[in-house]
Amino acid sequence: MRSIGSGVGRMVIALAACWGLVHHAAEARESSLPNIILVLADDLGYGDVWCNNPQGKIATPHIDRLAAAGMRFTDAHTTSSVCTPTRYSLLTGRYHWRTRLQSGVLGGLSPPLIAPGRLTVAELLRRRGYHTGCIGKWHLGMEWPRKAGAPGFDDNIEKGPEGWNVDFTRPIARGPNTAGFDYYFGISASLDMVPYTFIENDRVTVVPTVDRSFPLMLGREARRTRPGPAAEKFEAAEVLPALTRRAVEYIGQRAADARAGRPFFLYFPLNAPHTPIVPTAEWQGRSGLNYYADFVMQVDSSIGQVARALEEHGLAENTLFLVTSDNGCSPEADFPALLAQGHHPSYVFRGHKADIWDGGHRVPLVVRWPGKVRAGSTCDALVGLIDFMATAAELVGVKLPDDAGEDSVSFLPLLLGKTTARLRETLVHQSHPGKFAIRQGRWKLALCAGSGGWSQPRDAEAAKKGLPPVQLYDMERDPGEQKNLQAEHPEVVKRLTALLEKYVAEGRSTPGAPQPNDVPIDLWKRP
Template sequence: MKPIIRLLLCLVLSVSSALREAHAAEGARPNIVYILCDDLGYGDVHCLNPERGKIATPRIDRLAAQGMTFTDAHSSSSVCTPSRYGILTGRYNWRSRLQAGVLEPYGKSLIARDRLTVPALLKKNGYATACIGKWHLGWEWPRDGKMLDFTRPILEGPTTRGFDTYFGTDVPNYPPYCFIENDHTVGIPTEPLPAKLLGHNLASKGGPALPGWKLEAILPAITDKACDFIRQQAKSGTAFFLYLPLTSPHTPLAVTEEWLGKSGLNRYADYVMETDAMIGRVLDAVEQSGAAGNTLVILTSDNGCAPYIGVKDLEAKGHFPSAGLRGYKADIFDGGHRIPFIVRWPERVKAGGHSGQTICLTDLMATCAEILGAKLPDNAGEDSVSILPALLGTDQAPLRESVVHHSINGSFAIRQGHWKLELCADSGGWSDPKPGSKEAKGLPDTQLYDLTADLAESRNVYGEHPDVVARMTKALEQIIADGRSTPGAKQSNDVAIQLRKPVTRAAGE
């Protein structure tokens, strides 16, 4: 072969190799759409609960058929704010200052400014990042004395925690009743929310609202913004991360006229159906953008279904929002924190797959890092484990040694394999036996369940397995003391952690 031909051939091969490497690198940077439903129970998704689920969820079911369904996925808490903290930081919520409950209206930012977040990690790797929907992680609200001043920027919000842009309502059932874009309210809320919109079923709290504020307009507006963002970013060619924390089917049950009565069950079921339809619109936007092949879509929920949406009525009609699990939102039982978790990534994840890996919402951080080939610092993602092996079908063993659960009143539980240890006598939440109740006072202060034999957590076997109780308690104590549950340098919790907190009745959200 003549030298000039050899040189040209080497040049062609070199360019071809470089192009392949560039394509591979681009393929390793998928767009990420993370759809977080609010209070969607495991059994509210029809394909997860076909025998005892009566709500039609065709778009979510289709997503499951196109991707992988995890049947043992958990939120890091059984209520809202803490789970969102875990998603964005990869750290258990109870390591923060928030030891029970959720942030109240106008609460201060829960995520420390210097803490690495998922959007900040992705932004460092060239992603455009957006949060559209419910925030509920706190801000620094501007005040003139004791009075709120809605004319000034709101500090310490999403755009200071890794997101390029934000649009949403912060919390749909909390004031101020208006949209927020980046760091300003859209308009100035000056009027009290009409009394007819307040009430237990809507779980709304009084406060300033925009004149003519319509609760029914929130979910469609968020969906419109999400679809616009997807279309715009797909055209730009820049990899993007869309964190889409929906405001539904959490109260207020602001069902639009189109969906009112469609379920034939109750208003909550109607709202689940509308939520499914809005998710369908977002998925359609991904597909129509031409970016679906290399877009990682994750659909999940922040905790279980709330019992106050008419659960007894639904169960009487044959629909069980927690499927065969015990408990609901706020509880330490699995119905409080075992959640739908569906992943679609056409170029990497086989369609129609199922995984029984025990995973947690905190796992997003490590998963993104592994996808990008990025190394997390020791003080980030302390409780995050990559689920990429499960997605690619290369997992040969459990990905996690344990998952720690937390209820609304701060009760702890730890899961290891088929064992679940609960360090409380009660539900830790709103279900019976309620914390502080006469029934609870007559029960052992520890619960142990074998979930393989007793997924419904109906038989407490703590007295039969003292060795298991001792081993798991020690493991939880070590996780607390180390400031992390993953390999790495020991870290500090933000506050001192009490393994067993004083028994208090669980407040409402």
């Protein structure tokens, strides 16, 4: 007679073997997760990248090489045509206009925009075993320690001297380390805002002791950045090289773990080619155009150094590498001088940074992932940088809760070539003063009469000229947004306006339970 004990024993052994297979399969899945690097250039125009604009005059060989080995997106957008809002949407998957920031950008000393408990893509990836690093420009607010009796900071850009109200000897609260990043090195905001010193994790690396400012562009001493607290030897021209060195070092430090199946996520938001436009001596004059074009070439070189570090450490094959920009090119680049030499930073698109037109928010997006993303491919589907959250979640097998990534749509199927269908129904944009636009398929509706930003005609001027209060463009036939069709297609204006109202009312634009906005939303921003 067979003993019951022996049968149970064999069953336990069989179950243990099955568990072992499942456990090893899970380990294999974990180890197959790719490293992720996202480079966010600052004020890099769509047409500044040569693979997007073959008629352009700026050489970008490293970005072009990534595009040749991966996918180039032609209809990628930010949610805003300026810095802070784009960064919020990118890291949270939620439209920035659902927060208190209804226009403009934060200052270098402004309080945090990301609310406590808000899931970021960094925290999502950290929970899935990633080491997470942010190296570069933060510009999402921090809680700076203040000297006794000093007033608090707000969302306005500081005039400079206010920076001396900070007690730089004490740790900073609620910076990148509390937004999901294990490691941070960089600057608090744009390099034309105080303070001028590096931050590592929650402390400045050198306590500011002097007042400094820098020319907004080399050779133009009259127009300068805001003067204020600076580390004694801090130089604006050395920021991009310093950030690039740190990024390369980070990859080297994480390489052994990454090869062992413990991946990393590196968010690399550059300070350039934003003002101050200060290419190092090595790059000055290299473009033959102006210092802005030289600075773009230096940015491209920084990206190339990161790509080379991946190769040297044997990580390139299992790294998802994305390169993009936070908005369009700034007029500080000197558009007239560039146009006179045959270079258009916005390519065929109207406007530039700060505007509601596509020159303000259509950005380069290049993605390389060897063996997964088809080399030399082009994607014309509408996507947003806000979609990075949902894309990362799908990549690591996580279902986002209802109160996270409310406006994010995964473009992973596009990357993997599983579909060419339109995945995103609509995308909402804002200009610097907070004017709204919505894109759906071929149609784009802007709720303002003019540029909504800095280009001519500005909204007040457009209204004086009697231009209609809204603009409707057929982006397939008219990508330069020259012919306003609002009078010919009132039904489209009505439909898109209703969609915007729905997205505001429901607190989300993707399927899921309705969510609250942080503040009331004014779609029209009328005076």
